[in-house]
Amino acid sequence: MTPIDTTSAVIPHSWRTIDGHAPTLPAYCRELYQYREVAYVLIRRDLIVRFRQTYFGLAWLLFKPLMLMLAMSFAFGFLAGFEKNHAAPYPLIIFCGVIPWYFFSNAVPDSMNSLLGHIHIIQKTYFPRAILPIAAVAVDAIEFGVAWLLFALGCLWFGYLPGWQIALFPLFFAQLIALCVVIGLLLSVVNVQFRDIGNLIPFLLTIGFFVTPAGYTLTRIPQHWQTLYALNPLVGIIEGMRWSLLNGMDGFPLIAVASSLTITVVMGIIAVRHFLATDADLVDLA
Amino acid sequence: MNDIVIDIEQVSKRYALSHQHRPDSLKSWLRSMANRLARNDDQPKDEEFWALNDISLQIRQGECLALIGKNGSGKSTLLKILSRIIPPTRGQIRVRGRVASLLEVGTGFHPELTGRENVFLNGAMLGCPERLIRQRFDAIADFSGVERFLDTPVKHYSSGMYVRLAYAVAAHVNADILVIDEVLAVGDAEFQKKCMEHLQTHLRTGITVIMVSHNLHAIRTIASNIAWIQGGQLFESGTVGSDILQRFEQT
Numbered sequence: 015m016t017p018i019d020t021t022s023a024v025i026p027h028s029w030r031t032i033d034g035h036a037p038t039l040p041a042y043c044r045e046l047y048q049y050r051e052v053a054y055v056l057i058r059r060d061l062i063v064r065f066r067q068t069y070f071g072l073a074w075l076l077f078k079p080l081m082l083m084l085a086m087s088f089a090f091g092f093l094a095g096f097e098k099n100h101a102a103p104y105p106l107i108i109f110c111g112v113i114p115w116y117f118f119s120n121a122v123p124d125s126m127n128s129l130l131g132h133i134h135i136i137q138k139t140y141f142p143r144a145i146l147p148i149a150a151v152a153v154d155a156i157e158f159g160v161a162w163l164l165f166a167l168g169c170l171w172f173g174y175l176p177g178w179q180i181a182l183f184p185l186f187f188a189q190l191i192a193l194c195v196v197i198g199l200l201l202s203v204v205n206v207q208f209r210d211i212g213n214l215i216p217f218l219l220t221i222g223f224f225v226t227p228a229g230y231t232l233t234r235i236p237q238h239w240q241t242l243y244a245l246n247p248l249v250g251i252i253e254g255m256r257w258s259l260l261n262g263m264d265g266f267p268l269i270a271v272a273s274s275l276t277i278t279v280v281m282g283i284i285a286v287r288h289f290l291a292t293d294a295d296l297v298d299l300a
Numbered sequence: 301m302n303d304i305v306i307d308i309e310q311v312s313k314r315y316a317l318s319h320q321h322r323p324d325s326l327k328s329w330l331r332s333m334a335n336r337l338a339r340n341d342d343q344p345k346d347e348e349f350w351a352l353n354d355i356s357l358q359i360r361q362g363e364c365l366a367l368i369g370k371n372g373s374g375k376s377t378l379l380k381i382l383s384r385i386i387p388p389t390r391g392q393i394r395v396r397g398r399v400a401s402l403l404e405v406g407t408g409f410h411p412e413l414t415g416r417e418n419v420f421l422n423g424a425m426l427g428c429p430e431r432l433i434r435q436r437f438d439a440i441a442d443f444s445g446v447e448r449f450l451d452t453p454v455k456h457y458s459s460g461m462y463v464r465l466a467y468a469v470a471a472h473v474n475a476d477i478l479v480i481d482e483v484l485a486v487g488d489a490e491f492q493k494k495c496m497e498h499l500q501t502h503l504r505t506g507i508t509v510i511m512v513s514h515n516l517h518a519i520r521t522i523a524s525n526i527a528w529i530q531g532g533q534l535f536e537s538g539t540v541g542s543d544i545l546q547r548f549e550q551t
Contacts, residue, residue, distance in 0.1 A: 028396070029394045029395065030394070031393070031395075032382070032384055032387075032395065033387070033391070033393075034387040034388055034390070048427065049424070049425070051429065052425055054424070056421070059410075063412075135410060136385075137385060138401075138404065138408045139401060139403070139425050140383055140385060140401075141424075208326045210327070294384075297380075
């Protein structure tokens with residue numbers, strides 16, 4: 015006979031109410047924390063799938079950003095002739111733009127598709143659904159984080175030493191991740207309701223690459239266009255990363271950083287409110 | 301009474317039966333908004349359908365409640381609300397204790413993951429810490445009887461294997477309340493017997509069970525109470541000893 019666990023069920027005294035009301039943010043966050051192991055399992059699994067059975071395995075983590083950096087340096091620095099009058103080695107400048115862009119352009123569609131991609135699980139069991147877009151961003155963020163190892167190697171290669179500004183780098187890093195989570199929360203819900211968005215976003219990202227200072231720097235944009243250009247929240251983040259890692263290169267991009275922070279916060283408020291309001295209804299909407 | 305663990309208070313669930321196709325793309329949504337703005341009222345209105353209508357029920361600790369009723373009477377909808385898959389339109393359910401649900405086949409399994417990975421994923425979703433699952437992994441594997449296929453993605457499993465593994469996990473996560481929707485019908489006779497024995501053992505230790513079943517024999521064996529749902533409403537309820545089951549059988 016199978017061994018059966020006969021630990022007696024101890025009934026906790028707290029009541030939980032299930033009703034049609036949207037949860038409050040603190041209550042939802044508590045629940046996210048309680049279910050954090052769901053995220054761990056999903057993240058671990060995605061990482062394993064990404065690198066298991068690949069010939070280079072974990073070497074991909076550095077190989078991909080290296081190839082991106084070299085290709086972009088060639089295209090923008092050599093072909094387009096942007097590699098002039100810079101205080102820092104051009105590949106390092108490119109790295110600070112292309113790698114955050116690469117992360118963003120992967121994390122947004124990944125988190126956008128996370129709810130729809132797990133709809134068969136959502137329909138059968140409960141857990142706070144925000145775990146899915148957050149876990150999707152987390153997987154890409156881990157890869158993104160490791161890529162900075164290559165930046166450190168690049169600094170050694172060029173004999174370049176970042177200044178005190180590097181202390182502020184984690185803030186820009188955190189803001190980029192927050193921005194991806196916010197967009198992911200918003201788009202993942204919309205994607206369940208209107209499937210069109212799944213076609214629209216990859217297209218917008220293709221255009222987005224050209225209006226983001228990934229392969230060039232903000233100084234390439236004419237002065238009177240810069241404020242409009244800074245409405246792209248990635249401008250402030252990428253230029254902030256360059257400022258922090260490349261000895262305050264080109265001065266602190268104040269307008270871009272302020273604009274980017276404002277947009278992130280406003281979008282964050284909208285996304286969280288919308289997600290809390292729709293979370294419970296997701297299965298009925300699908 | 302203070303041994304009540306589930307208190308269902310006037311729960312209703314409304315669905316809109318639309319007679320046009322739902323706006324599932326931006327285009328059709330925009331079109332319907334444009335029509336609405338143009339006061340184009342010749343579109344058929346959405347018809348309401350109450351899948352559940354004012355259901356109130358109380359379930360005590362250690363009880364095994366069987367929901368009976370015809371297909372489409374709202375039994376599964378009630379279990380889904382109780383499992384927090386969908387929200388009630390009106391009313392509320394108050395629950396005390398951890399709920400593990402087995403709704404239809406393959407509760408919360410990720411088809412691309414192996415059986416082993418799904419055990420951990422499912423355990424986490426049922427609120428069970430990973431170290432506890434690790435401790436009980438062998439017991440779960442043994443109970444499921446699918447040890448040989450634990451490293452195969454579950455998309456290759458048969459429906460029977462799916463259910464066995466899902467039930468094995470739910471049985472080992474120390475839930476206070478088990479919600480079971482007709483899953484036992486899928487396994488073979490031997491596995492059904494194993495589940496029944498398991499349920500009976502656990503019921504004695506104070507676990508509470510709510511199940512939907514069309515298998516009246518199974519209900520007679522393990523249920524203590526019956527709730528007969530008809531047309532989204534509670535038609536009758538009572539103990540398994542009352543004549544509800546006989547009358548249900550005659551309909």
